[in-house]
Amino acid sequence: MMGSADDVVLEAVDIRKAFGTHEVLCGASLSVQRQEVISIIGSSGSGKSTFLRCLNMLEIPQGGQLRIGAETYDFSRLRRPPRDAQLARLRRNVGMVFQHFNLFPHKTAMENIVEGPIQVLGESPKQARETGMELLVKVGLQDKADQYPQQLSGGQKQRVAIARALAMRPELILFDEVTSALDPELVGEVLTVLKDLAAEGTTMILVTHEIAFAADISDRVGFMVDGTFAELGTPQDVIYNPKSERLVRFLERFTSGNRI
Amino acid sequence: MGYDWDFGAMAPYMHLLWKGLGVTFLYTIGTVISGVAIGLIVGLVRTNASTPVALPFRAYVEVFRCTPLLVQLVWMYYALPVLLGVSMSAATAAFLSLTLYGGSFYSEIFRGGIKAIDKGQWEAGHAIGMRRGKIFRRIILPQAVKVMIPAFINQTVMQLKNTSLVSTVAVGDLLYQGSIITSTIYRPLEVYTLVAALYFMMLFPLTLVSGYVERRMEIR
Numbered sequence: 001m002m003g004s005a006d007d008v009v010l011e012a013v014d015i016r017k018a019f020g021t022h023e024v025l026c027g028a029s030l031s032v033q034r035q036e037v038i039s040i041i042g043s044s045g046s047g048k049s050t051f052l053r054c055l056n057m058l059e060i061p062q063g064g065q066l067r068i069g070a071e072t073y074d075f076s077r078l079r080r081p082p083r084d085a086q087l088a089r090l091r092r093n094v095g096m097v098f099q100h101f102n103l104f105p106h107k108t109a110m111e112n113i114v115e116g117p118i119q120v121l122g123e124s125p126k127q128a129r130e131t132g133m134e135l136l137v138k139v140g141l142q143d144k145a146d147q148y149p150q151q152l153s154g155g156q157k158q159r160v161a162i163a164r165a166l167a168m169r170p171e172l173i174l175f176d177e178v179t180s181a182l183d184p185e186l187v188g189e190v191l192t193v194l195k196d197l198a199a200e201g202t203t204m205i206l207v208t209h210e211i212a213f214a215a216d217i218s219d220r221v222g223f224m225v226d227g228t229f230a231e232l233g234t235p236q237d238v239i240y241n242p243k244s245e246r247l248v249r250f251l252e253r254f255t256s257g258n259r260i
Numbered sequence: 261m262g263y264d265w266d267f268g269a270m271a272p273y274m275h276l277l278w279k280g281l282g283v284t285f286l287y288t289i290g291t292v293i294s295g296v297a298i299g300l301i302v303g304l305v306r307t308n309a310s311t312p313v314a315l316p317f318r319a320y321v322e323v324f325r326c327t328p329l330l331v332q333l334v335w336m337y338y339a340l341p342v343l344l345g346v347s348m349s350a351a352t353a354a355f356l357s358l359t360l361y362g363g364s365f366y367s368e369i370f371r372g373g374i375k376a377i378d379k380g381q382w383e384a385g386h387a388i389g390m391r392r393g394k395i396f397r398r399i400i401l402p403q404a405v406k407v408m409i410p411a412f413i414n415q416t417v418m419q420l421k422n423t424s425l426v427s428t429v430a431v432g433d434l435l436y437q438g439s440i441i442t443s444t445i446y447r448p449l450e451v452y453t454l455v456a457a458l459y460f461m462m463l464f465p466l467t468l469v470s471g472y473v474e475r476r477m478e479i480r
Contacts, residue, residue: 058383084391092389102384106402116388119398168388 007034009068009171009203010094015054016063016075017047017227024050025061026227032172035201039214042224043250048207051224052174055205056094057087069093069171092120095165095173099180101157103149109136109160110145116168128167135163139193155186159193166197173197175206211254215239223247267450273441280437281458287433288420291358295419298359299366306367307374317367324364330425333357337429354426362419369415373408374400406477413470417463424459434458 010032017025024047032038040048053059055066060082061075068090073082082090103112113135114128123131136142139159149157158178165173175194179187191213198204198217208214214221215235223231223238231238231247242248270277302321306314324332337353348356377400385395427436438455442448 056387058386087386088389088391091386096383096387098380098384098387100380102378102380104381104384104399106406115398116390119394120389164384164388 008032009034009036010055011067012051012055012064013066014064015051015061015066017050017054017059017061024227025054027064028224028228029064030205030222030229030232032203032205034171035203036219037198037202037204037206037217038220038222039206039208039218040222040224041208041211041214041250046224047227048224049176051227052096052176052205052207055172055174056091056096057082058096088120092168093171095168095170097158097161097165097173097175097178099177101149101154101161101181103157103161103164105149108146108148109141109152109163112149112160113164113167116164121168132163132167135166136160138166138196139163140189153186154182155189158182158190162190162193162197166202172203172205175204175208177207177209179208179210209254211239211251223250263449265450266447267454269445269447270441270450270454273444276437276441277434277454277458280432280434283432284420284423284434285462287354287358287423287426287431288416291355291362291423292416292419294355294359295362295366298363299368299370302363302367303370303374306371320360321364321367324361325368329357329361329422330428332361333425333429350426350429350431354429354431358419358422358426361422362415365415365418366412369408369411370404372411373404376407377403409477410470410474413466413473417466417470420463420466421459 008031010030012028012030014027014029015025016023016027026047028047028051030038030051040051042048050059054061055068057066057073060078063076065075066073071090103109104115107115110129110132113132114123114125117123117128117131118125133142133145136145139162141156141159141163144152144156144160149160152160162178178194179190182190187210191210194204194206194213195217206214206218218235220233221235221238222229223242223244225244225246230244231242237243238247239251242251302317305317306321309317333354336357337348337350340353341347381399381403382395385399390398423433424435426433427439430436434455438451442451445451
């Protein structure tokens with residue numbers, strides 16, 4: 001799995017971010033190899049979602065470096081926020097799926113999926129729809145192409161959102177607590193899709209509370225505390241042999257809550 | 261109350277009422293268009309610009325929202341010419357004040373509609389590599405327009421009613437023509453009842469449309 005340096009899709013070094021005086025990220029670093037699946041776990045407020053949002057610059061960090069493909073950003077030297085066009089180019093390569101789906105409610109499932117390919121990649125509508133249908137088949141929603149988001153269940157919405165991210169053929173997809181807003185009985189159908197993607201070699205970073213799932217599909221798991229990675233390693237190391245007291249206690253909360 | 265209704269007495273003067281109706285209608289259409297144009301610009305600036313840039317726009321909105329239209333109209337007609345040293349026709353002063361008054365309210369409708377859209381919609385657009393302008397046009401605006409429609413129709417109904425104030429500076433709208441006819445035939449009851457009925461006949465269909473649109477939006 002671990003390849004040469006050329007296989008690094010994304011490298012974040014010493015990322016810092018504060019909201020006002022509150023420091024959320026205090027030097028978080030992560031390097032992502034092609035086809036790698038990384039899960040980030042941690043208590044709420046540990047900075048894991050903010051870290052994820054820094055990776056596609058929905059939040060602009062105030063310090064550290066971010067390298068994605070050929071482009072490098074040094075945030076401590078950045079005088080003003082990157083230009084809209086530059087950010088848009090970066091984000092073509094880094095997809096994101098959100099906790100609350102954020103589907104476009106005035107567009108059908110298919111229209112949601114083809115929006116990026118047609119408007120951003122300049123694909124023909126016919127081509128985009130063909131790919132869109134393949135993606136809907138992949139997430140098991142081929143019969144929902146013409147449904148509007150409000151006609152879909154939470155799990156179906158999230159699967160459409162995953163297809164929308166896949167349609168851009170990004171180098172890497174970020175998943176921000178994508179099952180947290182779902183009814184418990186709908187979580188499974190989304191996790192199944194994620195598992196399929198991981199098996200196909202999609203490069204993914206997941207922020208999740210599904211510890212057992214993370215242990216199952218991840219190549220590496222990161223445990224975040226106070227805006228930095230306290231532990232980062234294989235599931236075997238991090239989840240089954242935690243070193244720090246805090247991680248032990250964190251994992252106990254999940255086992256006792258019978259979520260594992 | 262043995263009032264002897266006589267609508268027939270108005271017959272020779274009906275052409276004046278139709279003319280007034282036309283003026284009222286044109287003022288409404290004209291100032292809705294100009295007001296919406298101003299409202300759109302002001303609303304967009306106030307939504308997107310930094311605070312110092314947006315400040316004069318906010319000042320404009322507050323001034324025109326927080327003073328009565330009648331005062332604005334009279335001020336434009338009698339006071340502004342003194343300030344600028346140029347005379348302004350009643351028609352121009354009326355058009356200007358109705359436009360600016362309507363614009364201040366329309367801008368708030370636009371601003372509110374855009375702000376009502378969840379910021380996750382912007383983020384979802386960004387996440388698939390869309391640029392701000394495109395997200396605004398293709399994702400935000402279509403949703404915001406839906407939110408705006410009821411308030412928009414409501415404001416347009418108000419705009420039509422407000423045109424009756426231009427009669428105070430002798431612009432020949434429906435109400436003004438009514439008062440002319442009244443002073444000629446001394447039949448205020450018939451004349452003003454008919455004037456009110458004509459306003460009603462213009463506005464009632466508009467509120468029906470508004471109700472229909474609102475119901476349709478609830479279904480979707």
